[in-house]
Amino acid sequence: MAENIKLINISNLDQGTIMIDFAALFLLIVILIHTNMYRKRSLLQDKLFFSLAIIDVVIAVFDLGDYTLRTSYFPFSKMAVMISEMVFWICFELFAFLFVLYLMCMSGKSINVKKNWVIYGIPAGVELIVIISNLFTGFLFYVDESNEYVEGFLFNFVYIGAFCYLIAACFQIIKISKTYFFVLVVLLVASMAWKFTGIDLFSTAFNFALVLAYSHINTMNDEFYKAVKE
């Protein structure tokens, strides 16, 4: 009997991740629409916020592509998954880096950011080189002959840069608002707790979108509008 082979065969959990990624995209569109006054005000932190939102859109789109193509049998899917993963991790590092710069601006250190952004960007720069070189080395991740995504022996290296930025972010957030810090810690702990259950369902894009939403709410607690040019 002829076997019925589907070109795309997505598991239930991957369907879940795709659904949450779509939710993240929707949430990001809402954020982008309702933060148009940032673009009117156009301070450094506003530009950084806008960049963060765009990076998260890219993360969501490439995560969607990755999860859709991971179990597919298209001839190009192996290369597409590799590129999706690469773009995903590059954006992941960039998000962490720009988020720290954004927080520094929010705590009144815009001049410091303008002067020293290259120094602050060294961990992200190193990560970017390693991630791009992974296309040829496969040390971080690769896609095997049966089209399976496999983590390489250096995979945890992608978290090191983000971890450095996370620590820097914590110091900045406490200066801005203790409540904001508390909520972000709850988000981080809750996300990690979910990740440790071993269930393969997690949307980085949605978590980053939540971070951006919280940041926007925190900013709008202040009398923000006075500085906005109509």
Place this chain on the structure above:
Amino acid sequence: MILADEAIVTVYSDFTAILLLFGLITISTRFKSKINERRLFYIMCILIIFDSIGSLGSHAMHYQTAEWCYTVEILSKTFMEISELFVIYFWLLFVDYKLFESKDHLKRKFKGLFIVMVAFSILLLINPFTNIMFIIDRTDMWFVPTPLYHCMEIFEVTCVLLTFYVIYSYRNRKNKLHFFKVWPMMLPIAIGVIVSLITYYSAIPLGLAIGTLGLYFSMMETWKYEERDTGFYNKAYLDKLVDIAGTNGYDYRSAICIETKEDHLFEEALKKELPADKKIIHLKEGLFVFFSENAKMNFLNMVGQMLTESTKEYEDRHNNVKIDLKITNYVRKKDEEASDFIKRFV
């Protein structure tokens, strides 16, 4: 406990919904004010968190066979259904209050619906002992609705349709919803419902949460026209009025100016004694303006008298307090444009 894949997806989606709203109500300092609109919104957020917790508990128990799972499932489902009922009712109240800005309007129009909602809530509460609303199958924890449950669904859909009717009736009076957008709330909910209908996963709490956040963001944009703590309109609103003056509902023909030296006390007196639907513009320290489409002197005198009496009542309640008011009426000239009339106060 091993969860089925579709249960995991729904549990994760509910979990993200809880995180989203938890962040919103924790970070936002705007809920601390006593403005009714924000209170209604805050209650809605809490109810959606309850709904998500109920949904999470309920879906986590699918296909579980232990006796305690059955108890958790039925309690969670009851909790979720009651929360959903209240969310829909409060959404209707919120829309009406946001548009008509009147508590009396709410009491007059939705008292009947409140009684029906309470009746359904009681039926849901006694359901675990009677099974009159729904039955949970003990073998696979599957949900079986009864005809009465479908009646409740009809009631919920009616409430949603009523929100559109409220918007429609408001638009008949004032042709544009200048300070309120419905789509940020309704679109994600609609997507959540569609996803729940066409897939195995329930995305309604997540849709509700994203919708609530969208609505909050939309509300934030209108806050530039309001004073942070009192909810009175500010100077920016007057500039906005110049743009929209003359349109249906904003064709102002008269204005009442109130000058006082006891600015803060008068603010408090206005908030406590005036009906909630009277929106007043706080132009600057000690100067308040109230615009109206009615230019009859009788009406203007009546509003002036009401303001004086409100202040007097406040003075009586608070000994040793004296608020001096100077009230002046302005009427638009026959050949004067509405925007030019408002510009007089800019």
